[in-house]
Amino acid sequence: MANLANNVAASADRHPDRTAVRLDDYSATYPQLLEQTAMVAGLLGVQGIQPGDRVGLMLPNVPHFPPIYYGILRAGAVVVPMNPLLKAREVEYYLGDSGAKLLFAWPEVAGEAGKGAEVAGATMIQTDDGWASLLGAQTPTAGIVERDGSDTAVILYTSGTTGRPKGAELTHDNLARNCEVAARTLLTVTHEDVMMGCLPLFHSFGQTSVMNVCFHAGAELTLVPRFDATKVLEVIQRDRVTVFQGVPTMYFGLLHHADRDSYGLSRLRICVSGGASMPVEVLHAFESAFGAIILEGYGLSETSPIASFNKPDRERKPGSIGTAIEGTEMKLVDISEGVGEIAIRGHNIMKGYWANPEATAAAIPDGWFRSGDLAKQDEDGYFYIVDRKKDLIIRGGYNVYPREVEEVLYEHPAVAEAAVIGVPHQEWGEEVAAAVALKPGTTATEQELIDFVKERIAAYKYPRQLWIMDSLPKTATGKILRREVASSVEQG
Secondary structure (H helix, E strand, O other), rough: OOOOOOHHHHHHHHHHOOOEEOOEEEEHHHHHHHHHHHHHHHHHHHOOOOOEEEEEEEOOOOOOOOHHHHHHHHHHOOEEEEOOOHHHHHHHHHHHHOOOEEEEOOHHHHHHHHHHHHHHOEEEEEEOOOOHHHHHOOOOOOOOOOOOOOOEEEEEEEOOOOOOOOOEEEEHHHHHHHHHHHHHHHHOOOOOEEEEEOOOOOOOHHHHHHHHHHHHHHEEEEEEOOOOOOHHHHHHOOOOOOOEOOOHHHHHHHHOOHHHHHHOOOOOEEEOOOOOOHHHHHHHHHHHOOEEEEEEEEEEEHHHHHEEEEOOOOOOOOOOOOEEOOOOEEEEEEEEEEEEEEEEEOOOOOOOOOOOOHHHHHOOOOOOOEEEEEEEEOOHHHHHHHEEEEOEEEOOOOEEEEEHHHHHHHOOOOEEEEEEEEEEEEOOOOEEEEEEEEEEOOOOOOHHHHHHHHHHOOOOOOOOOOEEEEEOOOOOOOOOOOOHHHHHHHHH
């Protein structure tokens, strides 16, 4: 059986006394987690969910997330993970596009989630105070629905620079192979490890590299719902964390914590950084201060996500994203002056974009997935990201696509032109900024426009800085030049 949910069952069988999930005073062993997945699957049956149906999951890093995620898979359904920060219009699109019939939502986001679900025609179930009673009233599903390795397990939505977000279909084989290779060859995780879960589990990085790897190995996952440097240091010390994975902003926060030396962190042995380039000086300073090595890797939602890595048994090259992981290949295409676009193929490549064959064909024209990232490669085969072919902004590890934010700005009656760009930020890596030109005869303040966007999209996406200009720089054909907008802003 290829169902990814078998990982939980196998670990429950091998390590019946091992804690699977922890959040402060809460803990659940592997058998308890497995039983919870059976009850979730039973609930899905009552709701009429059949194998292949899509089910939305809109939760932060709380103990409810793993049993619902694996319960959906156990029932043979497809998980559609969603950022809890999404607004109603975004929720409506994710559910409507995927055809999800059901949405599990955290109580704190139920307002926006409920409005989006209603328009999309999906049923919403809140994981509130009545959740335990609701789950306990279900008849557990005895078995795990058999799925083929090529069946879709998860649809991860990823936006592009044009058009609406696209759903990357990841199969059971994609995710199972990716987490097995990561556990065995990259992180050397065993059932004796304790892994930190502060990366969002709804995101591909936290989902595969942390949660799926952890449960494959029978390790313990200790959760932190929202990154806070003090809280993370406390949890690393309290739960004797051995593996930490994060984005550069998290390492920056831990490194510059005023009381970092007062915490007992001796069990921490390995760290992983991804999501954005790690400044070399931060990497060296962190390793010196914490006594644990940092391995940098690279991947995308479409690659399950891990594609390349600095291997623990090979030379680490700071600033590099390493070499292709076991079972995959990476190369540069359309090379000019030593720089080309990264192309990837192997067991980690998505099945395709959900219900979007044109986008799939464009992304995988010849069996090689085109990443949109530009890189160079040294004589040892290590890759170095040079630039993004796409105009992606990475804010604190979250992807922000300018086109999506610009479309909201254009909804304002006073906006004639809009360009969203990323500007350097010491803590977040990049911050979202925008430049707009107003229609003749209209007025709007910068703060008014910021607030307009803030009300309509997730909190990490709206621009913190905004400039009103007479007009935006364009090509001869009238296309707005984001790079020149950025230069104009820096000079102005």
